[in-house]
Amino acid sequence: MPGDVEGxxxxxxxxxxxxLYRALGHRETxxxxxxxxxxxxxxxxxxxxxxxxxxxxLFRIARNLVIDHYRRRNRSPEVAAAAGTPSRPASQxxxxxxxxxxxxxxxxxxxxxxxxxxxxxxxxxxxxxxxLTAAAVRSRLHRTRIELRGRLTAPIAHRRAAPMCLAARRTxxxxx
Amino acid sequence: xxxxxxxxxxxxxxxxxAQELADALGDPAGRALLLDLVALRSLAQPEEAAxxxxxxxxxxxxxxxxxxxxxxxxxxxVGGYQWGERSxxxxxxxxxxxxxxxxxxxxxxxTNAGGGR
Numbered sequence: 101m102p103g104d105v106e107g108x109x110x111x112x113x114x115x116x117x118x119x120l121y122r123a124l125g126h127r128e129t130x131x132x133x134x135x136x137x138x139x140x141x142x143x144x145x146x147x148x149x150x151x152x153x154x155x156x157x158l159f160r161i162a163r164n165l166v167i168d169h170y171r172r173r174n175r176s177p178e179v180a181a182a183a184g185t186p187s188r189p190a191s192q193x194x195x196x197x198x199x200x201x202x203x204x205x206x207x208x209x210x211x212x213x214x215x216x217x218x219x220x221x222x223x224x225x226x227x228x229x230x231x232l233t234a235a236a237v238r239s240r241l242h243r244t245r246i247e248l249r250g251r252l253t254a255p256i257a258h259r260r261a262a263p264m265c266l267a268a269r270r271t272x273x274x275x276x
Numbered sequence: 277x278x279x280x281x282x283x284x285x286x287x288x289x290x291x292x293x294a295q296e297l298a299d300a301l302g303d304p305a306g307r308a309l310l311l312d313l314v315a316l317r318s319l320a321q322p323e324e325a326a327x328x329x330x331x332x333x334x335x336x337x338x339x340x341x342x343x344x345x346x347x348x349x350x351x352x353x354v355g356g357y358q359w360g361e362r363s364x365x366x367x368x369x370x371x372x373x374x375x376x377x378x379x380x381x382x383x384x385x386x387t388n389a390g391g392g393r
Contacts, residue, residue, distance in 0.1 A: 121322045198319050216288065217320045223290060242284050249312050252319065259315040266287060266314055 105142040112155055113138075115219040116162050122214045123166050125199055133165045140165075156228035159221060163211055163229055170207075194255040201251045208232075209244045216241055220267075279306045287313055 116137055120130035140161050147157055202210055211230055215221040216237075223234040223241075230237070249256065277285070277293065279300035285292035287310070300306040 118322050121324065122320065127324060194319065195323065202320075214320070217317045218322065223288070238281075238284070238290075241288075242280060245284070245313055245316060246280075248316055249309075252316065255319055256312050256315045259318050260311055264311075264314050264318050266317075 104146050105138055108141065108146075108154060108158060109138045111151070112158055115155075115221075116158060119159065119214050119219040120162060120166065122202060122218050123210065124169065125203065129169070133162065133169065136165055137162045152222075152225060153228070155221065156225040159215055159219065159225070159229040166211070167207070194258065197252060197255050201248055204251075205244060205247070209240055209247075212237055212240045213244045213248070279303060280309060283310050283313065286310075287317070 113134055117130055117134045120133050121127060124130050124133065137158060141158060144161075147153065149157075202214075205213065208230060212226055212232070215226045215229060216223075221229065223237045226232070226237045226241075227234045232240070277296055282292050282296045282300045283306060284290075286297055301310065
């Protein structure tokens with residue numbers, strides 16, 4: 101029902117946008133696909149289940165949209181920084197290095213990593229969204245982290261010098 | 277569980293054994309891994325939050341469907357009524373012209389209702 105979908109949107113659009121933004125590398129496309137997630141959800145029968153299961157269902161839709169997007173365009177996430185992106189405390193080089201490292205990951209590994217680190221899904225939710233077992237999620241996540249740790253040695257060292265937070269999901273973000 | 281596994285479980289809020297975590301963090305490599313993974317998480321966050329203008333563009337399907345259905349019923353009722361009115365008017369004002377004339381002939385016998393003579 102539209103009312104249910106609007107509630108889901110209010111609750112999860114930030115996480116979906118963040119996942120899509122990192123997966124696609126482009127802000128406007130991420131924004132469009134965030135809306136597409138809810139259009140599709142509004143046209144589908146919302147499955148019975150808890151909020152946790154519904155969140156996994158939304159991310160499954162989002163992931164399918166990302167796959168469709170790349171299938172149409174036959175390319176990987178955009179690496180170039182979007183014009184007008186506000187600068188961060190970290191250098192622009194760091195941002196580029198992170199985008200390149202994410203773009204070079206296998207699609208499924210990138211999705212698992214981003215759903216955990218950027219959207220804050222737990223192993224079971226990621227497993228439901230990506231058609232994996234929780235054990236496979238744990239394994240892929242660990243392997244991907246080790247791979248990224250090796251590729252991003254300098255940015256990680258730089259970031260360790262600044263205050264950090266353990267939370268997987270940033271609750272406050274600056275609006276653009 | 278390896279040191280990596282228990283540290284991953286810790287930062288992912290998954291169940292872990294406290295003693296195994298203590299052992300893992302007792303190792304300098306384990307401590308370095310923990311800090312690197314937290315830093316990696318921080319680096320992975322996108323530069324921007326979702327724009328405030330992102331709103332669900334969900335079409336109001338149900339009200340539209342109801343309106344279309346109501347209009348269809350109204351058109352059917354009015355159209356049916358007018359068609360019926362025209363048919364009645366046609367029947368009462370101009371009787372149909374006879375297509376052929378039937379004559380009784382020489383053997384024609386009038387009978388009463390019920391067949392009696």
